[in-house]
Amino acid sequence: MSPNFAERPLTPAEARVLGTLMEKARTVPDSYPLSLNALLTGCNQKTAREPVMELSEPDVIEALEGLRERSLVIESSGSRVPRYEHNFMHGVGVPEQSAVLLGTLMLRGPQTAGELRLNCERWYKFLDIGSVEAFLDELQSRSESAGGPLVVKLPRAAGAREARWAHLLGGPVSVSASAAAPEASGLADRVAALEATVQRLEAQLAHLSEQLGLSQPGQN
Known part of the structure; x- marks a missing residue:
């Protein structure tokens, strides 16, 4: 059964660790799965992060344990140094495109469909904004039996041209x-x-x- 994030939301540290693993699997496949040090560096990097965080090694270890309990992270065996990889698509039950959108939202905060398409380019190239919106709509209308909605479309702010989307993996927004x-x-x-x-x-x-x-x- 898919995890219900409304009942047990991800902590900010868990969301950052999970999003970082999802990003690095795409952008630095030769270094993946990640060691603890590489994961810590990725979580605390100053670019492509909103908000910027300063997690400690114990913070990351605690987040990894919480994610492993929910089958969202796997520790690789057969190496002197423990390495970690995400199990997001299988653990949550979403396709690749939806996982990419959720990962980007976890790392960069609420974004418009246009911003998401641009920020996802290194992970996955969406054909157009309509394609992004289609997957977002699907995530928003996810049935309760499947774990409930995973994103929400926020009201358009005054002066803004487009509405932004936010993930619900960390609970209600x-x-x-x-x-x-x-x-x-x-x-x-x-x-x-x-x-x-x-x-x-x-x-x-x-x-x-x-x-x-x-x-x-x-x-x-």
Whole structure:
């Protein structure tokens, strides 16, 4: 039976470990399965991660144990150094395309269908955004007998062109908080851009005043 993530959600550390294993299986197959050190580095990398995390080795080991109990991670045998691989598609019962979308959502947070298509390119090349949306719709309408929905479409934020999608492997998503996040982030970006523009104009004005021998505004 597929795991029910509504009853027993993944912890943030478990989601990061699982997503990292799924990513590295695609992007660095020659180094896969991963050693504990390689997995720790992948979990804490600064790029392609939202949020950026600082997991410790005990955090990763605890997450691996929780994932192994649910048959989502397998420890490889026959090596001096323990290595780990994911068992997501079989353990959850989803096709490759759905697994890629869920893995990307676990690593990068809520995204639009267009962002998902772009961010999934190193894992799997979707033909178009319509193909991405079809698999997302399927994951959202998943029956309770199969474990329930695995993604949710968030309300479109003010000023946003597209709605974002979030995974439900870590339990229910706060729709109001998620909808507000991009708006707040966009406002912060606009403020930062305006501040940079003001500083640039001030510098240009100061230079011009110096060239003309004029006193700068605010000076006697």
